[in-house]
Amino acid sequence: MSALRMPRVATVQFKSFRTKGWGRIAFLVVTSVLMLVPMYLLIVSAFKSQQDILQHPFSLAPDQLTTEYLRKAATNPDFNILKGYAVTILFVVSVNVLSVALAGPVSYVIARRSERRYRMLLLLFVAGTFIPSQVLVIPVVYTLKFLGLMGTIPGFVLFETTLTLPFSIFLYAGYIMTIPASLDEAAAVDGAGKHRVFWSIVFPLMKPAVVTMVILNTFSVWNDFVNPQIILGPGSGLYTVTTGVYAAVSQYSTDYTVVFPTLLLAVAPLLVVFVLLQRHVISGLTAGATKG
């Protein structure tokens, strides 16, 4: 489907559109510097004193650098970043597993059945992509309270999983339609049940679509702020990386020896993933952007 095809990054050259020569390179170098300056400041300032940050923000004198503040941020009593990582990774894994476990089978049914009601079902799910989650979370608070799940891990994971369903089902159903049905029919003749056919025959072939969704879900759960802030709230004592950053940074927003090291610790894991898997991450996140 288009969502999978669109983000593929350019490999074909259009000579006529390349502003040739050094002008183009120079312009791009200047832009790159502008793009990277905040990241440079973030990294360098995490190792400097307040006075040094404000007076010589760009300087990089090795004898002035210290890991003291970074260590302090890692053991901040307001927000234990290691626990924050653990909690967030738990959420990321649970949402990814639950999302594929729920969206996979339903997408399979939608892709293989031609009855009208399954097309309506797909439309219903896809309509969910149009609801902004920042606004949806307000009534969800009361649904979760009714179910006794407000402020709990299952409540949060279930809501976060729901948010992944519309686009997953859209993507998976479209992808399964490109897998020949003769494959699963052959397996069915051999006596395998529907669940088995899906998980052992179709699912392994859906890998590209699943990878896209896992990347997208991983980044959106890791970076989500509103939903954990409201559903888990400060009362639960459960901080994700982002709600923890909010708790730790908003109080001391001008003590940069707290701000920069905390922010650096918060973004470091995702930046490492991005550097390692850049092409996958770029296409996954761009596919997500097109869901609107």
Added chain:
Amino acid sequence: MRARLTTLSMVGPALVLFVVMLVVPVCLSLYLSLTDWDGYSANPAFVGLKNYVNLTHSAEAIRAGWVTLLIAAVGTVLLSVFGLGFALLVNGASRLNAFFRIVLFYPHVLSALVVGFLWSAVLGTSGVVNGWLTSKGAEVLPFLSDPKWALASLIAVLVWAGFGVNVVLYLAGLQTVSKDLLEAARIDGASKRQTFFNVTLPALAPVVTVNLVLSLVTLLKTYDLVVSLTGGGPAGSTQTAAYLILWDSFHNNALGFGSAQSVVLMVITAGLALTVARLRARADRGVQA
């Protein structure tokens, strides 16, 4: 019978979750928007369309609406101009281009909350830039402390963080421009400028539309960055619709009024998103043709 049960076991779990966590809450929002509920009282009174009428009189809500529209409109234009401009500059298979694409894209990986805190540490009154200016004996610049500057800073940071996605989308679009046409234009002696306006841009039209509407839909929901960059200030001048909705719902305990605002925002975003879906379907057909 067994086949039906199997189908049900495949469809059921996802459908139940979707209904409980999305369909029911959306309906609840619609209902609450017609009440004066404060979030805890047992018997919210039904007030009809009063919340919607109040919405048209609320100076705060109207300002948040305009701020949101301004961010969405200006941001969308900038995202598309930067997106297409840089896509043309980094289009090509060289390693250097690959590097530039990564540099342009990377802020999108960071959470908007972190991006906001980072930029507020850079641009704040006692931030890095102003600290540096002060140490050089220069005047402090009100990046985040003057209403107009704050709004401009907010838009600038949104563009900084987001245009990498537009670059990637336009790059994908550029691959669909007919090479034969480009070659023909070159042989006929068309200038680069003529080729761009007469061949490339018309071929990109569907991609441009998709980019515009997608950016618009995303920007209409701006929330996290407002929290961390400006906190909605100074004096409420950078409060967006989503920010005000959450504020009214949870801090002001005006759930009914907040819900009415949510419904309006949902209708606007859904309308735009539907437009995207339709346009994209048309664009896909255009690509195949």
